[in-house]
Amino acid sequence: MRPALILIRNHFYDLQHAIRSVKDQPALKVLIIGAFSIGWLMGLTWLFYEGFDFMYRLGGVAFYLIPRLFTLFFMGLGIMLMLSGAVTGYGTLYQSAEVKRLLTWPVPLRDLFYYKLVKTTLMSSWAFFFIIVPFIGAYGIYRNWHWTMVSWSVAFSVPFVMIFSGFGVLVMLLFQGLLSLLGRLLGRWRNRVLWLVALLLLVRGVFGAFEYMDQVRAQRNEDMMVMFRMVPGLGIASQPILPNWWMAQGVLGLARGDWFRGLIFLTLLNTSVVVLFLFVARAGAILYPRSMQRHLTAANDLTDRASPLSRFVLWATPGRPGALRGYFMKDLLVFLRDPSQWTQFLIFFGLLGLYFFNLGSLGYDQLDDTWANLIAFLNMFSLSAVMSSLSSRFVFPQMSQEGKTLWLVGLAPQSFTRLMMIKFVIAAGSLMLISMSLSSLSNAMLNVPEFGQRLTLVLMPSVSLALAGMATGLGAVFMDIKAKTPVQILSGYGGTLNLILPLLTVILLVLVPGIISHMITVGTLPAEFHFRMFAFEWRLSMFAFTSGYIVLLSLLAGGLPLWCGHRALIHRDF
Amino acid sequence: MIRLEHLHKSYGNLKAVDDLCLDVGDGELFCFLGPNGAGKTTSIKMMTGLVRPDAGQITMAGVDALASPVEARRRMGYIPDMPFLYDRLTAMEFLYFTGDLYQMPRDEVREKAPRQLEIFGMMDRAHTLTKDLSHGMRQRVIYAATLMHEPDVLLVDEPFIGLDPHSIRLIKDLLREHTRRGMTVLMTTHILAIAEEIGDRIGIIDQGKMIVCGKLEELHAAAQSTGRLEDLFLSLTMH
Numbered sequence: 001m002r003p004a005l006i007l008i009r010n011h012f013y014d015l016q017h018a019i020r021s022v023k024d025q026p027a028l029k030v031l032i033i034g035a036f037s038i039g040w041l042m043g044l045t046w047l048f049y050e051g052f053d054f055m056y057r058l059g060g061v062a063f064y065l066i067p068r069l070f071t072l073f074f075m076g077l078g079i080m081l082m083l084s085g086a087v088t089g090y091g092t093l094y095q096s097a098e099v100k101r102l103l104t105w106p107v108p109l110r111d112l113f114y115y116k117l118v119k120t121t122l123m124s125s126w127a128f129f130f131i132i133v134p135f136i137g138a139y140g141i142y143r144n145w146h147w148t149m150v151s152w153s154v155a156f157s158v159p160f161v162m163i164f165s166g167f168g169v170l171v172m173l174l175f176q177g178l179l180s181l182l183g184r185l186l187g188r189w190r191n192r193v194l195w196l197v198a199l200l201l202l203v204r205g206v207f208g209a210f211e212y213m214d215q216v217r218a219q220r221n222e223d224m225m226v227m228f229r230m231v232p233g234l235g236i237a238s239q240p241i242l243p244n245w246w247m248a249q250g251v252l253g254l255a256r257g258d259w260f261r262g263l264i265f266l267t268l269l270n271t272s273v274v275v276l277f278l279f280v281a282r283a284g285a286i287l288y289p290r291s292m293q294r295h296l297t298a299a300n301d302l303t304d305r306a307s308p309l310s311r312f313v314l315w316a317t318p319g320r321p322g323a324l325r326g327y328f329m330k331d332l333l334v335f336l337r338d339p340s341q342w343t344q345f346l347i348f349f350g351l352l353g354l355y356f357f358n359l360g361s362l363g364y365d366q367l368d369d370t371w372a373n374l375i376a377f378l379n380m381f382s383l384s385a386v387m388s389s390l391s392s393r394f395v396f397p398q399m400s401q402e403g404k405t406l407w408l409v410g411l412a413p414q415s416f417t418r419l420m421m422i423k424f425v426i427a428a429g430s431l432m433l434i435s436m437s438l439s440s441l442s443n444a445m446l447n448v449p450e451f452g453q454r455l456t457l458v459l460m461p462s463v464s465l466a467l468a469g470m471a472t473g474l475g476a477v478f479m480d481i482k483a484k485t486p487v488q489i490l491s492g493y494g495g496t497l498n499l500i501l502p503l504l505t506v507i508l509l510v511l512v513p514g515i516i517s518h519m520i521t522v523g524t525l526p527a528e529f530h531f532r533m534f535a536f537e538w539r540l541s542m543f544a545f546t547s548g549y550i551v552l553l554s555l556l557a558g559g560l561p562l563w564c565g566h567r568a569l570i571h572r573d574f
Numbered sequence: 575m576i577r578l579e580h581l582h583k584s585y586g587n588l589k590a591v592d593d594l595c596l597d598v599g600d601g602e603l604f605c606f607l608g609p610n611g612a613g614k615t616t617s618i619k620m621m622t623g624l625v626r627p628d629a630g631q632i633t634m635a636g637v638d639a640l641a642s643p644v645e646a647r648r649r650m651g652y653i654p655d656m657p658f659l660y661d662r663l664t665a666m667e668f669l670y671f672t673g674d675l676y677q678m679p680r681d682e683v684r685e686k687a688p689r690q691l692e693i694f695g696m697m698d699r700a701h702t703l704t705k706d707l708s709h710g711m712r713q714r715v716i717y718a719a720t721l722m723h724e725p726d727v728l729l730v731d732e733p734f735i736g737l738d739p740h741s742i743r744l745i746k747d748l749l750r751e752h753t754r755r756g757m758t759v760l761m762t763t764h765i766l767a768i769a770e771e772i773g774d775r776i777g778i779i780d781q782g783k784m785i786v787c788g789k790l791e792e793l794h795a796a797a798q799s800t801g802r803l804e805d806l807f808l809s810l811t812m813h
Contacts, residue, residue, distance in 0.1 A: 406624065408675070
């Protein structure tokens with residue numbers, strides 16, 4: 001049997017064991033994760049169902065909009081899958097410890113690549129079924145599809161996710177190949193040239209975005225643009241050459257009973273997967289050995305100067321000597337040098353930023369106050385939800401990861417509680433910077449009423465503090481210094497709790513002020529209450545009331561876990 | 575100096591350390607020997623503050639380590655046998671980070687960090703990520719970082735594992751040099767020849783108790799042996 005097949009078989013054995021080990025996990029943990037998964041699927045299905053219901057109530061336009069919405073939805077998923085494939089592929093192909101171990105075994109590099117390709121595809125795409133299934137399911141329920149349609153949807157989804165994920169791996173491979181080539185041609189100048197090109201592209205991108213906005217604004221009164229403004233990106237997404245269009249057309253064709261059309265698109269998706277993977281495998285066989293060699297030998301490149309990044313960070317962290325500066329410097333360098341970390345931040349916050357930036361060009365700033373306010377709070381909820389998941393992924397494991405350096409960190413002249421508070425300050429500061437920038441951009445683009453604008457200034461810093469406090473505090477309570485990877489730290493009971501609690505907090509923190517702000521905007525709630533109590537005339541500002549609610553709840557949500565963390569850490573100190 | 579007074583530590587029914595008393599003076603290099611599971615690591619963990627003793631007193635560099643652990647840590651350094659480093663920091667950045675943890679002014683770190691790396695022959699790797707360094711090189715970085723804040727007391731756990739002869743010589747010379755300048759060093763090792771060569775005094779612990787402690791000649795006199803330290807060690811710890 002080929003080594004690649006042996007490795008793939010071994011991986012499936014590993015998966016089997018992982019599935020079987022569920023019965024050995026604490027019942028509460030399994031129950032919480034199970035309930036959360038089912039709740040997620042049902043909640044998302046309900047949301048999509050309500051969305052379809054809303055569209056069909058618009059009348060005939062829905063019949064025109066729905067197929068395009070399908071196309072756009074799958075295009076969005078496709079882009080995310082591609083990015084996920086590229087990031088996961090880089091991690092599994094170049095960075096994993098497993099690769100370095102396998103390289104010492106008699107496994108040809110080509111087989112190693114095939115195995116890692118399969119693994120990457122599985123790892124980068126499984127979670128997307130949790131979005132695809134509710135979307136198609138909700139539409140199926142709404143349109144009274146036969147239950148067998150669900151299985152057809154799965155049959156379409158498998159080649160669909162493989163195409164985009166495989167394409168992501170291909171792009172990443174080509175980029176690595178390019179880096180190797182440039183390394184040979186330019187030597188030590190390669191990184192400087194790349195930085196310069198990236199800077200030029202960024203400047204061009206910003207100018208391009210403004211040009212695009214001007215173009216769209218100029219076309220605002222033309223009827224033909226109305227649809228494109230309502231469903232942004234439709235023009236690109238509806239290209240018949242794209243797999244997302246095949247997927248949408250195939251699923252909707254089958255749903256209409258047009259079997260021929262449905263099966264044609266299914267065949268097209270499957271044959272495309274085969275062709276693409278043959279191409280990726282060929283490209284990998286050529287590019288992977290060379291680029292991997294570059295990764296393995298890069299360590300031997302001696303340099304007598306610190307990198308520009310290092311010099312910049314050391315220069316940019318002046319101030320009083322102390323652990324805060326040390327950790328800030330260390331965490332920043334580690335973060336920037338780990339592509340699997342910063343790319344996730346860039347993708348999620350970058351996509352949100354791009355969407356907020358485009359709100360103005362899509363005419364959302366012309367909406368009346370009610371809609372502007374509603375969309376602003378929905379945006380803040382999306383932003384907070386992304387911050388919640390990223391703080392769970394990156395902030396929660398930090399205390400456990402520092403535990404590995406107990407010989408230094410544990411013996412430095414500081415308490416563990418101080419270490420926890422430093423981690424909290426760094427996390428809260430970073431989240432605050434991101435959340436304030438993005439929410440201000442969203443508000444500016446939407447032209448949000450003053451009440452909402454003022455509330456944002458209270459809400460986003462509070463959400464940042466609550467999420468940072470919760471992730472750091474729970475990370476200290478469930479500190480696991482034996483875990484080798486962040487995944488192991490996250491897979492424990494604490495990790496599960498840290499996934500659910502922040503999400504609930506975000507719902508409570510954003511939903512209530514959102515409802516109050518909405519009611520004030522539509523006029524069902526006054527901005528101020530006047531009442532008599534104890535023979536006095538009292539005045540209650542709704543802004544003060546809502547701000548008080550936000551601050552109190554965030555102090556509780558962030559402070560309580562920090563206090564529990566402090567109590568847990570006392571036992572680790574002398 | 576290091577002073578341990580009647581230290582006790584049990585894990586369930588197991589007495590890991592049983593009434594351990596020890597005095598190591600300034601400028602002394604003390605070798606702490608014992609078979610596997612004798613209680614060496616637990617003793618060091620108690621001295622470093624990683625494990626709290628059930629009873630007893632610990633004084634490190636004149637500071638009560640149980641009452642003022644942070645102050646005690648400020649005055650000591652610890653080098654474990656298999657330490658973890660931050661993979662994505664360079665050797666130089668790691669020294670800067672350590673300097674910050676010990677509250678050293680940046681100017682002082684800027685001056686001392688290259689000098690430390692130079693001493694340990696690591697200057698040409700100063701800007702290499704630690705994940706790309708060999709085990710021996712990583713150990714050198716750790717020595718450079720630990721000694722940068724000039725601790726009064728140095729605890730070293732198995733310092734010679736996986737090192738080449740050059741590194742071993744370097745570390746032996748360095749420990750001697752620092753003890754000459756007044757630093758107190760407590761070192762555990764299984765390489766008895768090295769303990770014999772560089773230790774001012776040697777202590778042998780077994781089943782949580784210090785069974786002998788003193789200069790090599792005193793140990794031989796106490797055990798009525800005339801051979802090598804290896805023979806003495808085996809005769810004392812053979813059960």
